[in-house]
Amino acid sequence: MKNKVIFMSFGILIFFSAFTYAAGRKIVPGDIIFTAPVKSVIFSHEVHVNKEHIDCNICHSTIFDTKALNLQKNKNFNMKSLCKGRYCGVCHNGEIAFSVKTQCARCHIGVRGFERSDRAVKIPRMSSFMPKNALKFGTGNFEAVFSHKKHIGVHCNNCHTKIFPFKYTVGSITMNAIKNGQYCGKCHNGKIAFSAINCLICHNKLSKKNRHTAKD
Amino acid sequence: MITRMERREFLKLGLTITGVSVGGGFLSVVSNFKKVFASTEEYRKKYPYKPHYTMLIRQNRCIDCGECMKACVKTNNVPGYGYRTTILERYEKNAIGSKREFIPMLCMQCNNPPCVRACPVEATYKDKKTGIVRMHYEKCIGCKTCMEACPYDARYFNDERHAIDKCDFCFDTRLSKGMKLPACAEACPTKARVFGDLSNPNDEVFRIVHQMQKAVWVLRPEVGTKPNVFYTTSDREVSDEK
Numbered sequence: 273m274k275n276k277v278i279f280m281s282f283g284i285l286i287f288f289s290a291f292t293y294a295a296g297r298k299i300v301p302g303d304i305i306f307t308a309p310v311k312s313v314i315f316s317h318e319v320h321v322n323k324e325h326i327d328c329n330i331c332h333s334t335i336f337d338t339k340a341l342n343l344q345k346n347k348n349f350n351m352k353s354l355c356k357g358r359y360c361g362v363c364h365n366g367e368i369a370f371s372v373k374t375q376c377a378r379c380h381i382g383v384r385g386f387e388r389s390d391r392a393v394k395i396p397r398m399s400s401f402m403p404k405n406a407l408k409f410g411t412g413n414f415e416a417v418f419s420h421k422k423h424i425g426v427h428c429n430n431c432h433t434k435i436f437p438f439k440y441t442v443g444s445i446t447m448n449a450i451k452n453g454q455y456c457g458k459c460h461n462g463k464i465a466f467s468a469i470n471c472l473i474c475h476n477k478l479s480k481k482n483r484h485t486a487k488d
Numbered sequence: 489m490i491t492r493m494e495r496r497e498f499l500k501l502g503l504t505i506t507g508v509s510v511g512g513g514f515l516s517v518v519s520n521f522k523k524v525f526a527s528t529e530e531y532r533k534k535y536p537y538k539p540h541y542t543m544l545i546r547q548n549r550c551i552d553c554g555e556c557m558k559a560c561v562k563t564n565n566v567p568g569y570g571y572r573t574t575i576l577e578r579y580e581k582n583a584i585g586s587k588r589e590f591i592p593m594l595c596m597q598c599n600n601p602p603c604v605r606a607c608p609v610e611a612t613y614k615d616k617k618t619g620i621v622r623m624h625y626e627k628c629i630g631c632k633t634c635m636e637a638c639p640y641d642a643r644y645f646n647d648e649r650h651a652i653d654k655c656d657f658c659f660d661t662r663l664s665k666g667m668k669l670p671a672c673a674e675a676c677p678t679k680a681r682v683f684g685d686l687s688n689p690n691d692e693v694f695r696i697v698h699q700m701q702k703a704v705w706v707l708r709p710e711v712g713t714k715p716n717v718f719y720t721t722s723d724r725e726v727s728d729e730k
Binding site: 310311370375376377378380381382383384385 | 551553585586587588589
């Protein structure tokens with residue numbers, strides 16, 4: 273009997289510790305393995321996001337394109353420009369993080385490392401690391417919502433960070449700006465997506481149906 | 489019946505004999521640099537080869553890009569099942585900082601080559617001029633004794649040639665045709681492999697091998713082969729190289 277209690281309490285402890293551990297971690301894209309100009313260099317999202325707690329918008333898309341391996345098409349993506357403080361060298365300069373001039377084999381995993389990896393860039397579904405709830409802009413009944421879920425067919429780098437930063441900010445998003453083709457209006461112009469004249473699709477608290485439910 | 493005393497005497501005799509035979513052999517730089525520095529000038533005169541081809545590997549530069557192996561395969565027609573040069577990998581899970589280490593490997597061109605001693609038909613030999621351990625491919629009977637004898641696993645059996653093949657610092661394919669560097673040293677993008685002449689005091693390799701500030705080592709010094717491939721580390725930046 274006593275054994276059973278101890279066993280069960282251990283089980284509960286393990287379950288909860290695992291749960292809290294998982295809760296603190298972000299789901300991130302897998303390792304990026306660069307193959308040019310030399311085979312091969314590893315970049316671990318896991319280490320940078322979950323160990324070092326670096327926010328997405330520090331690198332994306334000012335330093336690195338959100339599309340994987342787009343960078344290695346650049347001709348100047350080599351050690352020389354890294355040493356001069358471009359690309360990885362922005363942080364890996366010996367001050368913020370270890371210098372790119374040292375510890376070569378820390379990132380260079382070589383031909384064998386490439387063969388050992390499963391080669392495909394593992395990118396989890398957008399749904400696993402985008403905000404789960406709809407983003408809300410404005411207040412009261414004029415509140416507008418943006419749902420990532422409904423935009424799931426659009427690639428991240430269509431909006432981030434050319435139009436919107438990764439971090440949630442309301443900023444100067446106004447209907448006038450949208451009608452002038454800024455922010456949402458870049459796509460919602462009636463050509464690419466429905467026009468911004470259709471107020472009730474986003475400002476859904478104004479719709480009749482919702483007003484009813486609010487009263488009830 | 490041998491008494492204990494007699495056995496001891498016998499062992500002593502054995503030791504003196506082997507000691508004499510090793511001491512009588514030709515001298516070269518060994519992993520034990522104290523000996524070198526005990527008589528530097530004297531030692532330099534005793535390099536038996538001119539040029540004394542050697543390679544210095546700056547190990548921390550190696551990134552296992554495989555360019556050296558690609559160049560070697562192309563130059564020397566190495567088949568897929570064998571290698572003349574390779575890169576070993578070590579992964580230390582609990583190391584601080586970099587957890588990976590790459591060690592380029594090739595024939596050490598030993599001054600005391602066990603393969604030459606093992607060969608029953610004298611198909612492999614130490615070149616008297618350059619010190620490179622070379623092959624008489626037509627003499628080789630393919631018994632693979634040398635492969636067993638080599639402590640560095642630097643030989644493989646070439647089916648097409650029906651002979652053992654090994655690294656010869658590209659002597660047949662490049663050096664004898666007037667080129668200065670073996671294919672691997674030329675291909676290396678980080679200049680991890682420095683090829684040089686140990687009989688020339690102005691050579692970069694000579695200058696690094698004969699200094700004491702930075703560690704220089706050879707692989708498996710305990711087998712007593714006296715390799716001509718040295719390993720060291722480099723603090724200079726890759727971008728500073730010409």
